[in-house]
Amino acid sequence: MPHALYDIPLTRIDGTPATLGAFRGKVLLIVNVASKCGLTPQYGALQALYAARQGEGLEILGFPANDFGAQEPGTEADISAFCSLSYGVTFPMFTKISVLGPTRHPLYDALTEAMPLAEGADGMRERLAKRGVMRASQSDVLWNFEKFLVDRDGRVAARFSPDVAPNDPRLARALDAALAG
Numbered sequence: 001m002p003h004a005l006y007d008i009p010l011t012r013i014d015g016t017p018a019t020l021g022a023f024r025g026k027v028l029l030i031v032n033v034a035s036k037c038g039l040t041p042q043y044g045a046l047q048a049l050y051a052a053r054q055g056e057g058l059e060i061l062g063f064p065a066n067d068f069g070a071q072e073p074g075t076e077a078d079i080s081a082f083c084s085l086s087y088g089v090t091f092p093m094f095t096k097i098s099v100l101g102p103t104r105h106p107l108y109d110a111l112t113e114a115m116p117l118a119e120g121a122d123g124m125r126e127r128l129a130k131r132g133v134m135r136a137s138q139s140d141v142l143w144n145f146e147k148f149l150v151d152r153d154g155r156v157a158a159r160f161s162p163d164v165a166p167n168d169p170r171l172a173r174a175l176d177a178a179l180a181g
Helices: 002-007 042-056 076-087 106-114 121-130 169-180
Strands: 027-033 058-064 147-150 156-160
Touching (some): 002 106, 027 042, 027 106, 027 169, 042 169, 147 169
Parallel strands (some): 027 058
Antiparallel strands (some): 147 156
16 A cells, blocks of 8 residues: 555646655655635645654645635646745645545545544534535545645555644644654
8 A cells, every 4th residue: 555655646736747756755744725715724834834844754745626615726827826925835736636526536545545534523524514515425535624644654644634733733743653753
């Protein structure tokens, strides 16, 4: 599984081909992001976390997705400009992908298979259900800004609900353990 994760074809937001293999040996925080979501301010906290911990081996990888309420309608150029101008994002960003349903990107197939449940998801799942939003499977990504933590060996170590902020103590503990490992 870990090696398969590193080999999945990806495309950076500037159009260049990539894989997670370029980040082998690093701790990865993989986040599906959106520019027009109530959780979009998490970009600022993600950038602060990246600035603080990149030197220890953390890479935050942003994957724009338009699966939830069409909250990422822009082009790659629009997304890149928004992230840079609004939040000073310097962590790697990738092209828009699907993280849900039959068109889900193979990266998210692998991530959700490796870690089917997100920590802190129950409250978020209840709030979404009150708004009529249900997921076909318990393992489906709930919303924008869900986070997958991948350790230095390429194993999915943790998964966090979209409303678990980048500075949440639960994420911080898991990140500390992964960086120490």
